[in-house]
Amino acid sequence: MCEFSHENSKLITLKKKDAILGLRFFKLMDDGTLKSLYVEFEFKSKTSKGPIPDMNGDLGFYSYNYNYNNYNNYNYNDYNYYNYNYNNNVGAVIKSYEKVITHSHGQRAERIEIISFLTLKDHKNKNFLKNFNTKVEAAAKKFKVKTQPYQFGDDCPFKVKE
Numbered sequence: 001m002c003e004f005s006h007e008n009s010k011l012i013t014l015k016k017k018d019a020i021l022g023l024r025f026f027k028l029m030d031d032g033t034l035k036s037l038y039v040e041f042e043f044k045s046k047t048s049k050g051p052i053p054d055m056n057g058d059l060g061f062y063s064y065n066y067n068y069n070n071y072n073n074y075n076y077n078d079y080n081y082y083n084y085n086y087n088n089n090v091g092a093v094i095k096s097y098e099k100v101i102t103h104s105h106g107q108r109a110e111r112i113e114i115i116s117f118l119t120l121k122d123h124k125n126k127n128f129l130k131n132f133n134t135k136v137e138a139a140a141k142k143f144k145v146k147t148q149p150y151q152f153g154d155d156c157p158f159k160v161k162e
Helices: 077-086 126-143
Strands: 010-014 022-026 045-049 061-064 089-101 104-121 148-150
Touching: 022 104, 022 126, 061 089, 089 126, 104 126, 126 148
Parallel strands: 104 148
Antiparallel strands: 010 089, 022 061, 022 089, 045 104, 061 104, 089 104
């Protein structure tokens, strides 16, 4: 499922030290399993290698630039929608490297590394907030990464390389 236009896309090769930072959603199951949202893939560690992205297809791990709509709408306070939609979805800051296709809204990469999972600062349902953050913190411990509080309207949850 390719969400990006292939127009003006570029295939680049990056070493891990030069990786592009981006944002990605994962499906975090109640048992702690971390899965892709759209394809059958289970993440076993904080780094994952997948197929080499191609210019005409949709292979590779997706991540988004901060200005892309997915994260501009990362607002968990709309309880009726987000309690259902985000109960198992968690945002994360990731590094994309090796073979990477860059797009106007983000990138698709052969390899990614999870840097941090995003916890919620607030939610009108305090029980949901506590349960969600506890689940995310347990996943961060399992994957040996940090958590980072985030809420709609916050500054970008990562520093962009200049």
